[in-house]
Amino acid sequence: MATSAPAAPTTSRRGRLGLVVIGLLAAVCAGGWAIIMANVGQQPGIAKQTISYSVLSDSAVRIKYSVSKGEGDEVRCVVDAFDTDFAVVGKQEITVPPGTGTLTRTDVLTTTKRATGARVESCRKV
Known part of the structure; x- marks a missing residue:
């Protein structure tokens, strides 16, 4: 009887790409929020x-x-x-x-x- 090798776990390339995109989007939003908070309450030009x-x-x-x-x-x-x-x-x-x-x-x-x-x-x- 021939036995076949166990199937390798399948990783979804599409799922990884989605996580990367979500991570980049979160990083950009966090950076923008930090800039806004650093400048809140300041009068431009004074x-x-x-x-x-x-x-x-x-x-x-x-x-x-x-x-x-x-x-x-x-x-x-x-x-x-x-x-x-x-x-x-x-x-x-x-x-x-x-x-x-x-x-x-x-x-x-x-x-x-x-x-x-x-x-x-x-x-x-x-």
């Missing part, structure tokens, strides 16, 4: 930077900061000081007028209690 701050007393903090934007745009920024719990203890709104590309300035904020830090919190185009 760059703000806190350069330094120094606590002057229990009621004042000095902050040096810079705002860059398109020269034709008017921008309003909020500069604030915060305490150890990150509660805002002082706030000031500044305007960067059209015709100015980059503004670097130093302000003294009055605070309701001793601040532990200061920052340019937000900027928006008017």
